[in-house]
Amino acid sequence: KQQDQERPRMESKEAAAAAQAEEDLLRDFERILHDDPLIDEVGFLHPTQFHSLLVDSTDKSTSQYFWCVDHKLAVSSSILPDLYRAARRAHSNATLNPSSSPSASDAALIMTHSKALLILCADLLTAWNSRKMVLSTNFNLSHLKDELRLCALILSYSPKNESTWSHRRWVIKNLAQHLQDMPELIDKESLLVKDMAEKSKMNYRAWRHRCWLIPYMKTKQVLDELNKSKKWAELHVADNCSFHYRRSLLLALLDGAANREDSLICQSEAYLMWKEELRWNETLIRRYQGRESLWNHRRFLSQWWVQHLLSCEETSLSNESLADLFLSQEIHLLSDCLGAPGDEFGETRVQVELAALYILWISEATSSFTNPS
Amino acid sequence: MKITALVVLKPSAGGAGGSSSSGGQGSEALVLANATDVSHFGFFQRGAAREFIVFVARTVAQRTQPGQRQSVQHEEYKVHSHNRNGLCVVAFMDDHYPVRSAFSLLNKVLDEYQKAFGDAWKAATADSTQEWPFLMEALTKFQDPAEADKLTKIQRDLDETKIILHKTIENVLQRGERLDSLVEKSSDLSAASQFISKLQRALSFSLHIV
Numbered sequence A: 001k002q003q004d005q006e007r008p009r010m011e012s013k014e015a016a017a018a019a020q021a022e023e024d025l026l027r028d029f030e031r032i033l034h035d036d037p038l039i040d041e042v043g044f045l046h047p048t049q050f051h052s053l054l055v056d057s058t059d060k061s062t063s064q065y066f067w068c069v070d071h072k073l074a075v076s077s078s079i080l081p082d083l084y085r086a087a088r089r090a091h092s093n094a095t096l097n098p099s100s101s102p103s104a105s106d107a108a109l110i111m112t113h114s115k116a117l118l119i120l121c122a123d124l125l126t127a128w129n130s131r132k133m134v135l136s137t138n139f140n141l142s143h144l145k146d147e148l149r150l151c152a153l154i155l156s157y158s159p160k161n162e163s164t165w166s167h168r169r170w171v172i173k174n175l176a177q178h179l180q181d182m183p184e185l186i187d188k189e190s191l192l193v194k195d196m197a198e199k200s201k202m203n204y205r206a207w208r209h210r211c212w213l214i215p216y217m218k219t220k221q222v223l224d225e226l227n228k229s230k231k232w233a234e235l236h237v238a239d240n241c242s243f244h245y246r247r248s249l250l251l252a253l254l255d256g257a258a259n260r261e262d263s264l265i266c267q268s269e270a271y272l273m274w275k276e277e278l279r280w281n282e283t284l285i286r287r288y289q290g291r292e293s294l295w296n297h298r299r300f301l302s303q304w305w306v307q308h309l310l311s312c313e314e315t316s317l318s319n320e321s322l323a324d325l326f327l328s329q330e331i332h333l334l335s336d337c338l339g340a341p342g343d344e345f346g347e348t349r350v351q352v353e354l355a356a357l358y359i360l361w362i363s364e365a366t367s368s369f370t371n372p373s
Numbered sequence B: 001m002k003i004t005a006l007v008v009l010k011p012s013a014g015g016a017g018g019s020s021s022s023g024g025q026g027s028e029a030l031v032l033a034n035a036t037d038v039s040h041f042g043f044f045q046r047g048a049a050r051e052f053i054v055f056v057a058r059t060v061a062q063r064t065q066p067g068q069r070q071s072v073q074h075e076e077y078k079v080h081s082h083n084r085n086g087l088c089v090v091a092f093m094d095d096h097y098p099v100r101s102a103f104s105l106l107n108k109v110l111d112e113y114q115k116a117f118g119d120a121w122k123a124a125t126a127d128s129t130q131e132w133p134f135l136m137e138a139l140t141k142f143q144d145p146a147e148a149d150k151l152t153k154i155q156r157d158l159d160e161t162k163i164i165l166h167k168t169i170e171n172v173l174q175r176g177e178r179l180d181s182l183v184e185k186s187s188d189l190s191a192a193s194q195f196i197s198k199l200q201r202a203l204s205f206s207l208h209i210v
Helices: A002-035 A047-056 A077-094 A104-120 A125-136 A141-157 A162-178 A182-199 A204-216 A219-228 A230-235 A240-259 A263-287 A292-315 A322-339 A347-370 B043-062 B099-117 B133-141 B145-151 B155-160 B179-185 B191-209
Strands: A041-045 A066-069 A072-076 B003-010 B030-036 B069-074 B077-084 B087-094 B164-166
Touching: A002 A066, A002 A072, A002 A077, A002 A104, A041 A047, A041 A077, A041 A141, A041 B043, A047 A066, A047 A072, A047 A077, A047 B043, A047 B191, A072 A077, A072 B043, A077 A104, A077 A125, A104 A125, A104 A141, A125 A141, A125 A162, A141 A162, A162 A182, A162 A204, A182 A204, A182 A219, A204 A240, A219 A230, A219 A240, A219 A263, A230 A240, A230 A263, A240 A263, A240 A292, A263 A292, A263 A322, A263 B145, A292 A322, A292 A347, A322 A347, B003 B043, B003 B099, B003 B133, B030 B043, B030 B099, B030 B133, B043 B069, B043 B077, B043 B087, B043 B179, B043 B191, B069 B099, B077 B099, B087 B099, B099 B133, B099 B145, B179 B191
Parallel strands: A041 A072, B069 B164
Antiparallel strands: A066 A072, B003 B030, B003 B087, B069 B077, B077 B087
């Protein structure tokens, strides 16, 4: 009977020891995060890889599970489950009695524990929301900038994480209400997306974030962005997202032409941009065979262009149809594609298919403009 | 378009297959010059990435015969290799870099290497640690394939040369060779990198079953 009584006591002692070990891990983790607020990259390494990091390191750090040098943090994946459990527990305890105006010490605890938790698992919306609650109590510029840094840190290893991008937008909306120099902030965001896109291809969420910034831009910045993002798009012709971004910028120009005080400037800029974009797109189509994103972009450009030319003709005195002229140039492009010599990579064949589809599409689109039924 | 690496190598005369880079029967190609840009990898993956690049470059170069041009699809890279009279250049480019432009660049690298170092490479018996600034500059300059296209004076020459395509790196290997054993024997890959390689292959194997 005594043995029966002892067993649960032994088990609860073991459980208590395990919980203590987990809390120690969390404390170490949070201390490292606190000591270096400029950490910009985290890696979760398999113990084999982590071990070689420790061996190579000149600075014999005291922890056997964490390594932090030059703002780069490595965590051994062997302790992740324990660390996560501890962070989850700590965060739950801190948010037991949610308040719209927590005390300073409560707020600090929430922020510390949620930060640790989110770095381990960025999808926990509860954790993100607890941060929003604390940040909403009053406007604090440096705290909001810290928030941007935390998002950038998580994105460094989880570049497609929607919860993080979403939280980042919440922060920017807050900043927009109080900041004067939005253009600078937008510039930095655009640059961040560009760097992310370089490291993770076809990152729809990053590019969508960049598109989300467009309504905050004035005409001048829209034009700047078109110019600045051109080279990148040229060097990443398979990445449809960057062309989608350009389309959004061009549409913003058109919107400006319709709705804003500087509408005349917008309109003439839009016309010039469009013409240049068509020319540039053709150069790329000829250089990179069989790239669907280039042809998609051309459809978008041609559609508006043809409509624009047709509406010009209504007021024009000349007999020559500019729209017809444009279309015959497009057919010329098609025949060049058809005539290109075959290659063993099959790219010419794809190019021919895409060109043919494009011509079919545009002739249908044009006839629907001229004969709306 | 990304050029991740340009490597100049001297394939060993003894034929393919082997472990060390210090010559002898069944050895692998020697590295004469290496320019690598792994900045787009996460900080903690860069070391392993560099190691893999050297390993793949050696493996492909050793299996590119004199006069041969070949392109291998390896994950999201195309690895292009050209062996001209025993001197081999291997380039790691992303999937969308036009293949013909890639080989124009390889030609240029070979020309420049011979201009800079003459025939000294023929006597090489070990990896060279000599710096060659041109190679690193080329990585940046020729990111835009349009620059590489300017190099080809006579397009017809390049159009007529045959380029062998391989869908996987296993297809480059000789009969009886297995990538796993090459990985294990390679002195280029640290224990950690070998482990990662095994893990990757185990994962892709299980994906194929599904």
